[in-house]
Structures are given as structure tokens and as C-alpha cells.
Amino acid sequence: MGIKYLTDGHRGMANVKMSDIASLAGVSESTVSRALCDNPLINEATRTRIKKIAEENGYVLDLRARNLRLQKTGTISVVFPLLHEVDSGISDPFFLEMLGHLADELAERHYDLLLHKIGPGEPRGLIDLVNERRSDGVLVIGQSTQNAVINELATRYEPLVVWGAALPDQHYLTVGSDNYNGAVTAVQHLVGLGHRRIAFFGDKTLPEIGQRYAGYVAAIEQAGIAPNPALECRVPFDRLGARKAMNGFLDQHIAFDAVFAASDLVAIAAINVFDQRGIKVPVDVAMVGFDDIMLAAAYTPALTTVRQDIGQGAKAMVEALFSRLNGTQAASTILPTSLVIRASCGAKMLQNKSA
Amino acid sequence: MGIKYLTDGHRGMANVKMSDIASLAGVSESTVSRALCDNPLINEATRTRIKKIAEENGYVLDLRARNLRLQKTGTISVVFPLLHEVDSGISDPFFLEMLGHLADELAERHYDLLLHKIGPGEPRGLIDLVNERRSDGVLVIGQSTQNAVINELATRYEPLVVWGAALPDQHYLTVGSDNYNGAVTAVQHLVGLGHRRIAFFGDKTLPEIGQRYAGYVAAIEQAGIAPNPALECRVPFDRLGARKAMNGFLDQHIAFDAVFAASDLVAIAAINVFDQRGIKVPVDVAMVGFDDIMLAAAYTPALTTVRQDIGQGAKAMVEALFSRLNGTQAASTILPTSLVIRASCGAKMLQNKSA
DNA sequence: ATAGTTATTGCAATCGATTGCATTTTGGTT
DNA sequence: AACCAAAATGCAATCGATTGCAATAACTAT
Numbered sequence: 214m215g216i217k218y219l220t221d222g223h224r225g226m227a228n229v230k231m232s233d234i235a236s237l238a239g240v241s242e243s244t245v246s247r248a249l250c251d252n253p254l255i256n257e258a259t260r261t262r263i264k265k266i267a268e269e270n271g272y273v274l275d276l277r278a279r280n281l282r283l284q285k286t287g288t289i290s291v292v293f294p295l296l297h298e299v300d301s302g303i304s305d306p307f308f309l310e311m312l313g314h315l316a317d318e319l320a321e322r323h324y325d326l327l328l329h330k331i332g333p334g335e336p337r338g339l340i341d342l343v344n345e346r347r348s349d350g351v352l353v354i355g356q357s358t359q360n361a362v363i364n365e366l367a368t369r370y371e372p373l374v375v376w377g378a379a380l381p382d383q384h385y386l387t388v389g390s391d392n393y394n395g396a397v398t399a400v401q402h403l404v405g406l407g408h409r410r411i412a413f414f415g416d417k418t419l420p421e422i423g424q425r426y427a428g429y430v431a432a433i434e435q436a437g438i439a440p441n442p443a444l445e446c447r448v449p450f451d452r453l454g455a456r457k458a459m460n461g462f463l464d465q466h467i468a469f470d471a472v473f474a475a476s477d478l479v480a481i482a483a484i485n486v487f488d489q490r491g492i493k494v495p496v497d498v499a500m501v502g503f504d505d506i507m508l509a510a511a512y513t514p515a516l517t518t519v520r521q522d523i524g525q526g527a528k529a530m531v532e533a534l535f536s537r538l539n540g541t542q543a544a545s546t547i548l549p550t551s552l553v554i555r556a557s558c559g560a561k562m563l564q565n566k567s568a
Numbered sequence: 569m570g571i572k573y574l575t576d577g578h579r580g581m582a583n584v585k586m587s588d589i590a591s592l593a594g595v596s597e598s599t600v601s602r603a604l605c606d607n608p609l610i611n612e613a614t615r616t617r618i619k620k621i622a623e624e625n626g627y628v629l630d631l632r633a634r635n636l637r638l639q640k641t642g643t644i645s646v647v648f649p650l651l652h653e654v655d656s657g658i659s660d661p662f663f664l665e666m667l668g669h670l671a672d673e674l675a676e677r678h679y680d681l682l683l684h685k686i687g688p689g690e691p692r693g694l695i696d697l698v699n700e701r702r703s704d705g706v707l708v709i710g711q712s713t714q715n716a717v718i719n720e721l722a723t724r725y726e727p728l729v730v731w732g733a734a735l736p737d738q739h740y741l742t743v744g745s746d747n748y749n750g751a752v753t754a755v756q757h758l759v760g761l762g763h764r765r766i767a768f769f770g771d772k773t774l775p776e777i778g779q780r781y782a783g784y785v786a787a788i789e790q791a792g793i794a795p796n797p798a799l800e801c802r803v804p805f806d807r808l809g810a811r812k813a814m815n816g817f818l819d820q821h822i823a824f825d826a827v828f829a830a831s832d833l834v835a836i837a838a839i840n841v842f843d844q845r846g847i848k849v850p851v852d853v854a855m856v857g858f859d860d861i862m863l864a865a866a867y868t869p870a871l872t873t874v875r876q877d878i879g880q881g882a883k884a885m886v887e888a889l890f891s892r893l894n895g896t897q898a899a900s901t902i903l904p905t906s907l908v909i910r911a912s913c914g915a916k917m918l919q920n921k922s923a
Numbered sequence: 924a925t926a927g928t929t930a931t932t933g934c935a936a937t938c939g940a941t942t943g944c945a946t947t948t949t950g951g952t953t
Numbered sequence: 954a955a956c957c958a959a960a961a962t963g964c965a966a967t968c969g970a971t972t973g974c975a976a977t978a979a980c981t982a983t
Contacts, residue, residue: 230939241963246941256961276702277636278939281968286632291683293671309664316648316685325702326683328646330671347631347680452866481866488868511807511836513843513868585969596933601971611931633969636938 229272237270238263249274288325289534290348291315292339293355305478306506307523311354311376314527322535324349331359339363343370350534352376360420374534376526378420379545386537388529388546392421392503395519395550396428397435399501400473402517402552404436408471408499412444414459414483415475422475425503429473443467448479455479459486470498471558477502477509477518484512484557499558515555522548584627592625593618604629643680644889645703646670647694648710660833661861662878666709666731669882677890679704686714694718698725705889707731715775729889731881733775734900741892743884743901747776747858750874750905751783752790754856755828757872757907759791763826763854767799769814769838770830777830780858784828798822803834810834814841825853826913832857832864832873839867839912854913870910877903 235242240259248255248263255263266272280286293308312328319326327348331339339362343351350372353363360380367373367385374386403411411433417426426445433440446462448455459482474480480502484494494500494514502509505520529546536543590597595614603610603618610618635641648663667683674681682703686694694717698706705727708718715735722728722740729741758766766788772781781800788795801817803810814837829835835857839849849855849869857864860875884901891898 232939242940243942243964244962247962250941254961259961273701275636275939277632277641278968279941281630281632281636281970282939282941284968288682306661306664309661309667312664312683313685316683320685327643328667328671328681328683330668330675346628452862478866481863481868485866485868485870507807508836508863511833511840513836513840515840587969597970598934598972599932602932605971609931614931630969633938634971636940637969637971639938 229270231272231274234263234267234270234272238266286347286349287323288327288348289319289531290327290329290342290351292329292331292342292351292353305476306508307476307478307504307521308354310506310523311527314524315352315354315531318527318531322531340366343373350374350538352530352534355421372534372537374530374537376530378424379547380420383545386533386543386545388526388533389421389548390521390526390550391547392424392550393428393431395503395521395552396425396473397432398550398552399503399517399519400429400432401436402554403471403473403499403501403558404432404438406471406499406558409438410441410444410469411438411471411473412446412462412467412469413475414446414448414462414472414479416447416449417445417475425473425475444469448475448482452482455482456486459483460490463487463490463492472498472500474500474502477504477506477516480516480518480557481508481512484514495557495559501558505553509553510555512557514557517555517558518553520551520553522550584625586627586629589618589622589625589627593621641702641704642678643682643703644674644886645682645684645697645706647684647686647697647706647708660831661863662831662833662859662876663709665861665878666882669879670707670709670886673882673886677886695721698728705729705893707885707889710776727889727892729885729892731885733779734902735775738900741888741898741900743881743888744776744903745876745881745905746902747779747905748783748786750858750876750907751780751828752787753905753907754858754872754874755784755787756791757909758826758828758854758856758913759787759793761826761854761913764793765796765799765824766793766826766828767801767817767822767824768830769801769803769817769827769834771802771804772800772830780828780830799824803830803837807837810837811841814838815845818842818845818847827853827855829855829857832859832861832871835871835873835912836863836867839869850912850914856913860908864908865910867912869912872910872913873908875906875908877905 231242231245235245238245238259240263244255244259245263245267248260249267251260276287291312293312316326329342339351339353339359342348343366351370351374353373353375355377360377360383363373363375364382364384367383374388377387377389378392379387379389400411411429413426413429415422415425417423430440443465444467446458448458463486472480472483474483480500484500487494487498492498500516502516502518503521505518509516509518525548529548533543533546586597586600590600593600593614595618599610599614600618600622603615604622606615631642646667648667671681684697694706694708694714697703698721706725706729708728708730710732715732715738718728718730719737719739722738729743732742732744733747734742734744755766766784768781768784770777770780772778785795798820799822801813803813818841827835827838829838835855839855842849842853847853855871857871857873858876860873864871864873880903884903888898888901
């Protein structure tokens, strides 16, 4: 006699299934199924024997079959604004960092991560995705301008969590940073350095940016400075549009001594445009960004910015989603931010003023 | 009488299945199945009738069931070096751009994209992924140091395509840029500008970087310059390590007038470190990068770099993978690169020389 | 009308797992 | 030895689609 093995074919990967293991072990499929998931109904001895056989024959269960039977997918969709067209997109490193953390959190729960890109012109994408029921839940990173679509969807689809700003009439769970207070802190910092004419760079029609703008205004006013609409530069997301907007702003020759940029990417682009026109950061103008992407620290000059804790954010999103899946109540979360001070807004201005 | 509808429950999403449509239409499931996939066996009239009923009742087929039956998954795994730990990782924007393009290519072919993060310390991850057969094929972005594992896997698993350098004893298909010639062009450009003491910044133990290094050496020698090992700075991937390596290089006070950085990220970090020590790019030192990530153009100074066509790369990878899935032969691909000249290595040096 | 085609449709098995219930085996008790 | 409870295992239905083959309906030509 001797131990029987299933020979795996030429392709190397034998298509071993549960019934094969069952016959090898001389038991029924039910027993194998139960043994493999440590069901206590099965005798300790048989259980280990079966497991050993399964192991030796390289058995792995077929998730399609299991999920079909269990009526689930074992998958979470992550919807992502992946914009990469030359003229319409900047791959924000912030998203990649978020994605990495989400991948971790989901892997820990043994869920797969199905990635869906969604472009600016395809609002149906999200709806279809849900209709096809390929996943047990959906995480949306960045509602940007789609919040109407998302909101409509949310009224009939529960397991949906969105990264971004919490808005008033919102039916869906959000996890996001405290944009308002983050902005307040940033602007207060600039004020503390002696800056008075602080420009706002960003597109405040986007929900998150709108909140940052509100914080900017509040901090300005609180410092006793009159908000000046001329100091606002509406910077779109695409690179060319951004440069154009910034150059247009500079062409107006409005005096300003600092910029609060709505994201690090905007800040970086601004520094670049300024540089080309001979304006040096931080010597001539102080600059604060938002996000603290990895590159913020590596930029020249290193960027002072409002840090969002992406790891926490990812964790909160996944937790909220699984609460919904389990029927537990869960509330939207607003995560605290912190100001990271680097070279892009040195203390020089303060010294100038006091001198 | 009147048309019958399946009422969808409170949750909004009715769980309509094919058998429901069958009874509504008064036909068998087989007929519905065939009608929905435009099988010509089915009468034109019934086909449209069934489709209409399916549409009205919001029917969508269950992919698990279909895939189980068809013995496939409809999914491609994308394995991704998502490193985000503070001390071990930089999220290279290059990867996100690639990911976006892959998402497009796969979506076009109606395949889902399953994302798997793989950390530096988990070589088994890739193997397990394949064993679990959750996807019909695997795309690996960046072999980095894992090529031994990948190679072993490739001997028994066919539908595998890797982004990266083509290496001698490789059993797997690769798609990658022409690292060698890209580097040659970059260095020739520096030479043409009059630079003689060109440093190499990067970790040449990684396959892709190794090829770029080879190109660097070749171009140097071809210009009649003796390669100087002291001009090589081995820059690791983590930020702190990178800074340390660069500072160490500067501490040796070896004269150099230009840097060929193995990636844009390295170039960016280098400019930053140089700046902190009073070395200005491009005034004091010229800098060329590799990749042409979005940020290269937005950096200050804008980065001269070797552009990789990521869109083409993604396309080639997916095409190669599907060839394998269809049993067609496919060969590894090497994509051409192009040099993008920007501010980081201006023509100043040349003028200095000729003056 | 009738046999012979051809165009449609249905039956039933199948993909690979899970699980309620029935059944067998084992062990303990008197 | 007989019986009962408890432990271990097996049977068979099920998840929702696809498809070879059989069966029926609709025509065509004689």
C-alpha cells in the first residue's frame, strides 16, 4: 500500500476539488468541508487527517462555489477617481497611499479588493457597479463632484462608505479629515508668522475644498483681516488649467505674502509657477499645503502642510463598512488633522515684520 | 391582465434571478440564458421580449454562478508593491499611473481588477495568490527583488506577465522600458551639455536600475570618460535611507557636475538634499531623472527625465496576458523611451564651457 | 396530406462548495 | 447484554447560471 496522491497534470496546478479529497480520505464531502473549517462536529483525528491530505495534495477551495453557496462575494469594491489623461488629470499620490492602507485593512479581514476606476464623464459607472453585485460593499475615495449620484444611490444601497467631506443632506456614511479646522490651523500659522495678505488657491466648489475655504475665511476674519475676494485663485484639477489660473492670478498683480493651497499638489504646482516668474518660496511668499503626501517632505522647499492621517482614515472607512454589513449602526467620522511645519513658510516674514 | 413585475423589496435591490425572468416570460431558463447572450438559436421575437422583461425587472446575472459554470473568474490580479510604511516606503506615483491604465485596459475587456498589495517581507504572497485561483491571470508591477520567486512560479503558472526588466534566465513574460538605451540617451545629453563628472544615483542591484546603470556606464565610456566608482551613490528606496546615502555622498566631497538619477523620485529627493546644502540645480549641478511622472514637470526646477510610455506599457502587458490566456504565443516587449528636456539641466553648463 | 427539414425550445446534468436533517458509530450505564 | 445518549458522519438539496442533447413546433416540397 502507500499513500495515494493526486498527480497534478502537466500544467502543474492540479484542479483538486473537495470531492477528490473526500475520496482520498475515504469520507464524504460534507466531512471534508466541515473538517477544513474546523467544525467541532468532526472528530479531532479525522479532522487533522483530512487537513493533512488536503495540504499534501495542494487543495484550495474554489471561492466561486463557496460564495455562490453562501450568497456573498468576499469582495469589496474600491471606487477610485483615477484620472490620467494628459489634459485632465493628475495622479494624486494621496490616493495611492490611501489605496495601500485600504488594501491592508481588507486583506486583514480576508476580503478581496476590486478596483474600479471612474472617470469624470461616467456617472453611471458607480450605479452599474452596485447593480452587478460583484462585491459585498463599496468604498468610494473622493466624492468630488459626484455627490448627487452617490446620494441617490445611497438611498437604496446600504453598504457604502465614502471618503470625503460630510455634507448636510447626505444619506451616506463618510469618513474624512477635519478640513475646516485643518485649514484654520494652517492659516492661523501664517497669520502668526506675520502674514496679512494670504491667498487661497483651490477650487472651492468641491466639497472638501469648500470646507477648507471656509476654514481659511474664518481664520482670516478671526485675525481681524478683511477677506479679500481678489486673493482667491480658483485652481482646477488639471495641470494646464491650474497653471493658467495661477498665471492669471499673478497677472493681476495683486499683492500677497502667503498662499494657503487646498492640496499639496496645488501647492507644488504653485511653487513651480511662482519660480518661473521669479517669485521665491519661502523668501517672497510663504506657502502651506494640505494632505502631507510623501512628496511634501521631499519637495524643494519642503512643504509646510496639514497632515491627514490616511492610515486612520482607511481603517475608519473599512470599519464603518463592515458595521453596515453586519447591520450594526455606524456614524460618519471626522478625523483630526495636524500641522506639519517645514521650510516652505519659514519664520523669515515674522522677522521682517518685527525688524 | 397586465404585465407582471417582480416587486423589489424594501432594500430596493431585488434579487431577481434567471428563473424569475423565465417564469415571467413563460419560457425555460435555457431560453432566457440564450436570449440574453444573443444566441441565434432563439427566435428574434422571443429574444427581444425576454430582454425587455429582464431589463424591466432589473435583472443582472450572477457572476459567481456563471464563472463557476464556465470555470473562470473574469478577474485579473494585479500585484502591486504598495509600500507605505513610514520608514520603508515611498508611494511611487509611477505605479498609480500604471494602475490607472491597467484598469482601463482590463475594463475594456470586461475583466475585473483584483488588487493585491505585496510587501517586501512576504514572498509567499504571490504564490498563495496564484494557488487560490481567484483570478484568471496575474500582472505583476515591478519585480524588484522578487524575481527568484516569480521565476519559480512562472515555471508552473502560465498566465503571468511582469512589468520590469527582461533578465537572462527568465521564464516569464515581461514588458518594460528600454532602460539601457533610455539611460544612454540621458547621459549622452549630459555629456553633450559639457558635463564630465556625472554621478549615478540609484540602487543598481534592482534589475531595472541595473540596466540603467549599464547604460550610464556605456554612455560615459563612449564619451571617452573613465567611469569613476566614486561617482556612484547607491540610493535605497526608503526616504531616510535615501537622504542618508546622498548626504554621505556629499560628505565625501567628490567633485561632480551632473547627476543621472535612476528614477524621478530619486532625482527629486536629491534636489532637495542638495538644496539644503546650498547646491543649486541646475546652476551648480545638472540633474536628469527617469520615468517622467506627472510631478516631474511640476517640480521646481522642472525635471529633465527619460519618459516611459506607461499607457503603452499597460496595453502591452494586458495584451500579452490575454495572448497567454488564449494559448497564443507572445513575446516579452521592450518599449522605447524618449528624453524630455526641462529646466533641471539647462544649457548653462554648455555655455560656460564654450565661453 | 405526409414525410423531411429546419427553426425553436425544454430537460437535466454540471460547475464546487455548504448545511439541515437523518443515520450510523461509539461509549457509557445499569 | 441491552439500551440510551452523545458523538461522528453521510445524504441530498441548494446556490444561479450554461449547454449537449432530446423534443417539439413550424415549414417545405412532393
